[in-house]
Amino acid sequence: MTKYVVKRVLLALVTVVVISLITFFAMNAIPGGPFNKEKATSPTVQAQLEARYNLDKPLTTQYVLYMKNLVKGDFGVSLKNGREISDIIGESFPISGKLGILASLIAIFTGIVLGSTAALMRNKWPDRLIIFFITIITSMPSFVIATLFLYFFCMKLGWFPAFSAGENMTVLPVIALSMSPMAYITRLTKTSMLDALGQDYIRTAKAKGVSGLKVIFVHGLRNALIPVITYVGPMVAGILTGSMVVESIFNIGGLGSKFVMAITNRDYTLIMATTIFLAVIMVLANLITDIVYKMVDPRIKLD
């Protein structure tokens, strides 16, 4: 177990380093990019920038210095408005984080309920209905779901204000965000629940006279949920990328919409810092998922 954890942590570290390398050197390859002298700036600004980012030093040294600053929490300044990026992330990430956590909770809960319902009522109408909706949802990109929500619930039905970042604005984005992970978890739960219910220990439990509900919840569902855990890592990644468009559509000032805005504005320092920041979160989520998965089910042998 310790060996496994160490191995995973090492892989995660390598991944983070690879990501930061790709990000840093890719950004440096952009002509007229953040660290390039071709950019038309006044000499004083240029000098300040060069001093700030050690631009006179060779690229590898720059990378090491950049990483050192990153670890200390210094992400540099935004090219567009000169604000400290750590401030931007610090104020916008909690908003995205709240949306993301709420969306994950809804997705996990609804997904498990729908998935086990579908498995228990296999080939009856609730199963078909659930699978029908799941199939439709999986073929809708996140931006389509979000814009349709905005159109129908805000403009047509008027249940929510359309263009204000008020209190109500958490409900729709959270639901829009939770849709596709929910669909995936439903599918996953259904298959693993069917698998678990076909196992010998279920028959044994029934033969011993354990009540039907107890068989389903204690013997079936608990084992069926193990594969669902593997999806948590990818779900975090999916929700983070999904939040980029959902936040832009609902006009929420979270990290996702800041990132999209940085892309449109070509604010390279902000893109670079946000990419590394989000990547670290995703890698961490995957790492935790792998370790928890192994802890929950000791039968699993991942090399």
Added chain:
Amino acid sequence: MKENFKKAPFSAQVDLSKFSMGDFEKATDDEKRQQDVMGESTTFFKDGMRRLKKNPLAMGSILILILLVLVILFAPLIVPYGYDDIVKGSANLKPFYYSTQELKQIAAGEDVFPHIFGTDSLGRDYFIRVVYGARVSLSVGIIASIIVLIIGMVYGSISGYLGGRVDLIMMRIVDIIYSLPDMLLIILLSVVLRETLINAIKGTVLAKLGVNMISLFIVFGLLYWVSMARLIRGQILTIKQNEYVLAAQCIGTSTARTIRKHILPNCLSVIIITTALQVPSAIFTESYLSFISLGVSAPMPSLGSLANEARAGMQTYPERLLFPALTICLIVLALNLLGDGLRDAFDPKLSR
């Protein structure tokens, strides 16, 4: 003769000496026909197709896809508008409405082709833009899947077939690429390639494709092949244990030929299924990137960028959002259902 006949104790052999010729009668034609081979022997492919034909959802999806492809191919020939032709004075038309100028033309007896989906804020025919958008989305999906297929197949089969240390190193590389957050890197690489490629391809044929499109393909080629490579490697590890592979090696077949002729055909079903399901996911990625303005370059439309542009006037012109959004959902839904159908029909593990 008679005394030589020895019947084994449990044999079903009939002692013919007990019968005379009169005890036998000729078989009737009907009885003879029972010996005929009635069913044709099926191949794996035929068997799968037979099962696929029984799946109404999959067949419906094929029908929808064929219709879509026909529209995509032939609509630009029929509709007299180009995707970036600005029809003067007919901006912001609702579906099947005409501008005052066009109404005058109609009154004068001229034929004016209707704007089936209306026009956009610049006066471009929206139907043809959606058609071109679907064209872009579908071709990006298919080409990207082919790129993924080729790279994944070559890498996975080499790694799986050679095994040992080569396999170990190749799979470590795959592990690292696999653990990278793909969507983030796609966004990052698209940003970077958009800026760096623009000068590199200026004046070549590639410039017509647009920088963003090329960077999309590069990104797919760099990142998305890993799961395909893993899958094919796993298949090959089991298939190469078979005797016919050993036999091929014994008669001195080259490695490349063994992989091509003896191993890959046997994992064909897995390859087909995965590629079929790769197309919708590539379309998803493309539309996502177009939506955050990293997709194909304007004025070439894509379903994602059309939906993004339509957001601004959503209140007044909701149809401009609905048409591209529904088209993309329809394409992805049909492809997903077809992929599921193919999996049910061709995956030997499920059919037994």
